[in-house]
Amino acid sequence: MAEEPLGDVLDDSDGRRVGAGGKVTLALRIRRYNPDVREDSWWDEFTIDTEPDDRLLDALHQVKWYQDGTLALRRSCAHGICGSDAMMINGKNRLACKVLVKDVLPKATVEPIRGLPVLKDLIVDMEPFFAGYRSVLPYLINDEGEPDRERLQTPEERHRFDDTTKCILCAACTTACPIFWGDEEYVGPAAIVNAHRFIYDSRDDGADERLRILAERTGVFRCRTTFNCTEACPRGIEVTKAIQEVKRSILFERF
Amino acid sequence: MTTAHTYDAVIVGAGGAGLRAAIEASDRVHTAVISKLYPTRSHTGTAQGGVCAALGNVEEDYPEWHAFDTVKGGDYLVDQPAALLMCEEAVDAIYQLEHWGLPFNRTTDGRIDQRRFGGHTRNHGEAPVKRACYAADRTGHMILQTLYQQCVKRNVRFFNEFYVLDLLMDEGRVGGVVAYELASGELHVFHAPSVLFATGGFGRMFRVSSNAHTLTGDGPAVAWRRGIPLEDMEFFQFHPTGVYKMGILLSEAVRGEGGILLNAENERFMERYAPTVKDLAPRDLVSRAIYQEIKEGRGAGPHKDAVWLDVRHLPREVIEEKLPDVTEFARVYLSVEPTKELVPIQPTAHYAMGGIPTDVEGQVVTGPDETPVPGLYAAGECACVSVHGANRLGTNSLLDIVVFGRRGGKHMAEFADGSDAPELPERPEGFARDMLDGLMNRREGANAADIRSELQESMFDLAFVVRSETGLKKMQQILGGLRERYERVFVQDTGRTYNTELMEAVELGFLLDCAEATVAAALARDETRGAHYREDHPLRDDEHWLKHSLAYRGPDGSVRLEFKDVKLGPYVPMERKY
Ligand SMILES: Cc1cc2nc3c(=O)[nH]c(=O)nc-3n(C[C@H](O)[C@H](O)[C@H](O)COP(=O)(O)OP(=O)(O)OC[C@H]3O[C@@H](n4cnc5c(N)ncnc54)[C@H](O)[C@@H]3O)c2cc1C
Ligand code: SF4
Ligand code: FES
Numbered sequence: 001m002a003e004e005p006l007g008d009v010l011d012d013s014d015g016r017r018v019g020a021g022g023k024v025t026l027a028l029r030i031r032r033y034n035p036d037v038r039e040d041s042w043w044d045e046f047t048i049d050t051e052p053d054d055r056l057l058d059a060l061h062q063v064k065w066y067q068d069g070t071l072a073l074r075r076s077c078a079h080g081i082c083g084s085d086a087m088m089i090n091g092k093n094r095l096a097c098k099v100l101v102k103d104v105l106p107k108a109t110v111e112p113i114r115g116l117p118v119l120k121d122l123i124v125d126m127e128p129f130f131a132g133y134r135s136v137l138p139y140l141i142n143d144e145g146e147p148d149r150e151r152l153q154t155p156e157e158r159h160r161f162d163d164t165t166k167c168i169l170c171a172a173c174t175t176a177c178p179i180f181w182g183d184e185e186y187v188g189p190a191a192i193v194n195a196h197r198f199i200y201d202s203r204d205d206g207a208d209e210r211l212r213i214l215a216e217r218t219g220v221f222r223c224r225t226t227f228n229c230t231e232a233c234p235r236g237i238e239v240t241k242a243i244q245e246v247k248r249s250i251l252f253e254r255f
Numbered sequence: 256m257t258t259a260h261t262y263d264a265v266i267v268g269a270g271g272a273g274l275r276a277a278i279e280a281s282d283r284v285h286t287a288v289i290s291k292l293y294p295t296r297s298h299t300g301t302a303q304g305g306v307c308a309a310l311g312n313v314e315e316d317y318p319e320w321h322a323f324d325t326v327k328g329g330d331y332l333v334d335q336p337a338a339l340l341m342c343e344e345a346v347d348a349i350y351q352l353e354h355w356g357l358p359f360n361r362t363t364d365g366r367i368d369q370r371r372f373g374g375h376t377r378n379h380g381e382a383p384v385k386r387a388c389y390a391a392d393r394t395g396h397m398i399l400q401t402l403y404q405q406c407v408k409r410n411v412r413f414f415n416e417f418y419v420l421d422l423l424m425d426e427g428r429v430g431g432v433v434a435y436e437l438a439s440g441e442l443h444v445f446h447a448p449s450v451l452f453a454t455g456g457f458g459r460m461f462r463v464s465s466n467a468h469t470l471t472g473d474g475p476a477v478a479w480r481r482g483i484p485l486e487d488m489e490f491f492q493f494h495p496t497g498v499y500k501m502g503i504l505l506s507e508a509v510r511g512e513g514g515i516l517l518n519a520e521n522e523r524f525m526e527r528y529a530p531t532v533k534d535l536a537p538r539d540l541v542s543r544a545i546y547q548e549i550k551e552g553r554g555a556g557p558h559k560d561a562v563w564l565d566v567r568h569l570p571r572e573v574i575e576e577k578l579p580d581v582t583e584f585a586r587v588y589l590s591v592e593p594t595k596e597l598v599p600i601q602p603t604a605h606y607a608m609g610g611i612p613t614d615v616e617g618q619v620v621t622g623p624d625e626t627p628v629p630g631l632y633a634a635g636e637c638a639c640v641s642v643h644g645a646n647r648l649g650t651n652s653l654l655d656i657v658v659f660g661r662r663g664g665k666h667m668a669e670f671a672d673g674s675d676a677p678e679l680p681e682r683p684e685g686f687a688r689d690m691l692d693g694l695m696n697r698r699e700g701a702n703a704a705d706i707r708s709e710l711q712e713s714m715f716d717l718a719f720v721v722r723s724e725t726g727l728k729k730m731q732q733i734l735g736g737l738r739e740r741y742e743r744v745f746v747q748d749t750g751r752t753y754n755t756e757l758m759e760a761v762e763l764g765f766l767l768d769c770a771e772a773t774v775a776a777a778l779a780r781d782e783t784r785g786a787h788y789r790e791d792h793p794l795r796d797d798e799h800w801l802k803h804s805l806a807y808r809g810p811d812g813s814v815r816l817e818f819k820d821v822k823l824g825p826y827v828p829m830e831r832k833y
Contacts, residue, residue: 036750053588065704069747069756074296076467079503079584081396082296098587119438120753126293139404140356150353152365158358165358165390165397169295203356 023049026059027107033118034070041118044068052102056094057085059101060110073122080234083170086113087122093172093232113175115184129171132187136195136213141206157202164197164242166235173229173239179222186222187214189229189239196242199249207249215250223247257684258443262287263671265432265445266664267419267474268453270297271395271653272635274402275660276451276617276667281411283668287445288411289434291418291469291758294403298455298467299656302395303506303581305372305387306352306653308345312366313385318342320378321386325651326826328374328537329608329644330785330795332487332803335824337615337640341651341658348657349388357401358390360577370577371511374537374648380833383535387650392506392580398653417443418758419473420687422450422481422631425677429630432477433687437758440751442684442691449671451632451663452478452611453656457769458491461604462708462715465497465504469762474637476765478611479772483628484621484805484817486639487609488769489777489787492647493720495541497603498588499561505581505600507649509566510534512573516541517563517597518553524562529833536833539646539786542602546720556599563597602720606647608786609776610639612805617663622805623819630670634663641803644821645785694760697745703760706737706744710763710770718774723791727778734771738812741767772806775814779804797828 026048033041046063057075064071073096074084080098088111089099096110116124167190174180174188195214199207214220220243229239264280266273269290280286290297309316321342326333353359353367360368369385377384390397406413416437423430423444431446454474458466475485495516496505510516515534518524528544529536536544545562548554555561566574566582574582574594585593611633612620619631635656642655682688713733717726741764748756782796783789805817 034750034752036752053590055588064756066702070750072753072755074755076292076296076469077298077301078468079301079501079588081301081393081580082292082298082467084292084296100587123753130293134407139408140354142354146350146354148350150350150359150367153361154365155361155363158361162358162391165400166393168300168396169293198356201356201358 022052024052024101024105026050026101026105028059028063029107029109030071030121031111032121034120050101052100052105054101055097056089056099056101056104056108057096060096072120081168083168086170086172086175087111088113093176095170095172095234098234113171115175115181116171126171128184129174129188129190132174132191133169133194135187136191136210137206138194138198140198140201140204141209142203143205151203153202160202161197161200163237164193166237167193167197168235170234172232172234176228176232178226178228179224183222185218187218189243192220192243192246193237193239196246199246211246211250214246220247220250256441258441260287260443260445262445262447264449264451264667265289265447266451266453267432268455268635268637269294269413270453270455270635271299271398271402271656272660273453274399274406275657276453276634276664277411278402278405278409279661279664280668281409284671286412287414289414289417289419289432289445291416291437291473293415294406294413295399297399298470300396300399301467301504302398302653303392303504304508304511305370305389305394305650306349306398307372307375307386307650308349308388308654309342309386310346310349310367310369310388312362313369315377316384316386318345320376320384321345323379323826324375325642325648326644327380327831328648329646330831331797331801331826331828332490332641332644332784332821334641334822335826336822338642339824340615341642341654344658345654348654348661352398352401352657355401355405357397359388360390370508371535372649373507373510373535373541375650376532383532387508387511389508391576392508392578395653398657418761419477420690420761422477423679423683424481427628428677429628430677430679433684435687435691435758437753437755440754442687444679444683446676446679447671448674448676449630449632449667451617451634451667452637453633453635453660454637456607456636457766458604458607460710460714460766460770460773461719462711463497463500463502463601464604465494465502466604471762471766472637472769473762473765474633475610476768479768479808482807483611483619483631484807485609485772486612486805487641487776487803488772488806489780489804490608490645490785491604491773492538492606492608492786493542493602494538494605495545495602496564496600498584499556499599499601501588502603503584503588504603504605505564505584505598507538509564509578509581512577513569514564514566516545517565518548519555519559520553522553524548524553532833537646537648539788540833542720543788545602561599561601564600565597566593567595604719606652607636608639608641608643608645608647610637613638613640615640615662616666617659618666623817625819632663632667634659645787690761691757694744694746694757695749697743700743700745701740703744703763706740707763707766709733710737710766714770718777720788722777722787722789724778724781727774730774731778734767734774738767768808771814775816776804776806779816801828
């Protein structure tokens, strides 16, 4: 529990904030799995002293660096851009580097994201996820010759697909989707987001092909609009809306 | 167990430089890309502000103006022919990215939009110029995604979550690399006549850094251990605007769009330090100005060790459309609402100007007379061409990675096509195996995390924005002690599956190497140039120091230094005023 009162330390002058102060105690409950040690998973509990403004990732590092070196997780950038550390934190898919300790106090339960095989602790097999991504032809298709300069695109045309260019392939959406949990054939929200990014790009000519792929049994019509994906996305992408737009294009524009 | 692979070209690293090289090489020869991260996790993805080229879409501009700024920004330590070439090729490199689908922001007439960035000027310093092409404040993300997409399209062969631990050499020729597979704990030998390092930076040797946890200088350290020198290691860029305490970058684009810096007295202090370009002066000058303000008691915050970044006056749509991510960092990590409140910042360790010395084809060269190492290449932040000299200009690194990634990939493929790799020794993985066994077999000893945090803390105190002989000598002593303790590091995890603790310990060893080279070169250079500020030698000394340093690892473990001349060109060194 908090030893010192939480809250922001105010600068002397006129109340500008430069972060909270004081140490707090955080209880971490982590689902563990290590095939080198045993066949089934188990829970471990750790208690650490930390700062309220620290990231949950910092807290996990404290465990790994000073209590249990065997704890395995992926991470790199530590500020929500590389997409390495999606995990289930208090039941919700989040990036550990984008959750602050003060937002989960006094305790956090941490588990691997669901629907992908767990390989060790918080590390899951990303291959099925990337296979889904690759299946939607995630690259610009344009067979006209390349002009000497840039292709022209108006700000409005660019804006049409701006939202889905933000995707960092963290898998938080796909592994929050109940359809994906139940059916590994479903390409999942992230793949559709990445198809969307090209389908609505005025420079791309591959929309028909991608829409055909997504019209198949494994594609967009599996989606039951539960909005878990949108809620999970750390980049604030309107994932469900993107999926709906693709569905609409299949139904009303192309076929 | 060891698995063997044979390739023509092996690229180590899948950030912007590695992927750009991969596109080039894989079109021509049998190519493997080895990366300790999934490619899209590479730190190129965090670059925010932009990538520059004199397209002249918004304002009049020429590659030659760009080259001048690059040379002057680098405090004349830049090799001028390389800078001229980069700025010339920049224009096509940007169009190429656009043709591959990169969603650049656009002007109303549909061209790639451009904005201002520090140190980029019209006509040799007259006024700031709009030269940086950008995709909101996620330009690096879009470059990384676009290049990865092109690799997916071309079916490039990736070995993801493989850590390269050793470079195989035979009588001065490259024979391949040894890599550790994180998933299985297995060693793999990649036998190849050409290898290109694109492993990125090593900012993690400082406590406050904008760099990822994984930026630990692996490529430079692996090469260094095999006798390759490291060039200009004393030049490390400290970016003025890092999130207070955490170091997360708040892009220079914030100031490019009109943000300003204030001290505790609400004074726009950059007006005093750089009257012409003010807040858009190059990074070394701004970081030093911040230090000066703090030193003279005008720092903000409870510890008076921060200054404020002010964007409250910017139009709402500029903040939302052009700086959405940066704004979010302030909200998430500082709980500050930048549209209404001031954002506390401090300089953060950002970019390694130094690294593995190469020529403009990406080929690694050693010694003062630049002897090529057949088959060995480097590109991107781990390399030193040198186009950034003593201080890199913002947006020139994303340019560097695409221009020299392309050149390196092309040249290595041409080299590999038709040449066989030299024979490998009996037990090629021996060196890597012994290193891992050493760490795994000790059952007690020193804790890697303690050593790492002491390294970061003391480098932050003694080898950061402000340096001195006394401080650097002290740092050398500290490094000696840390090195001794490192020899006794042990890991708790003795398993084979995803042993990230083991790899973190290995990465710490790489970081220590980079720090040793950095401090030795910084101590030797008793002048101030670009990012290397010696308070005991505050002036630039062209007579003695218009030259690059080359640090070698001596057989006894000590660091030996050599120097080579800067390649000059049209621009005569003059005093840097902005
Ligand atoms: C926050 C931030 C913002 C920036 N903004 C800008 C900007 O706006 N404009 C600009 O021009 N520059 C910017 N920069 C600088 C620029 O982004 C980097 O210098 C550049 O992206 C480096 O690219 P790279 O390909 O050399 O390395 P990285 O992208 O860092 O990639 C390194 C690769 O090497 C691999 N690797 C490392 N070690 C090993 C090993 N042992 N074995 C196998 N693989 C390994 C990694 O997996 C990774 O794939 C920014 C930098 C930062 C940190
Ligand atoms: S859409 Fe959002 S949640 Fe899904 S992979 Fe992309 S960034 Fe992650
Ligand atoms: S560590 Fe990069 S997203 Fe969290």
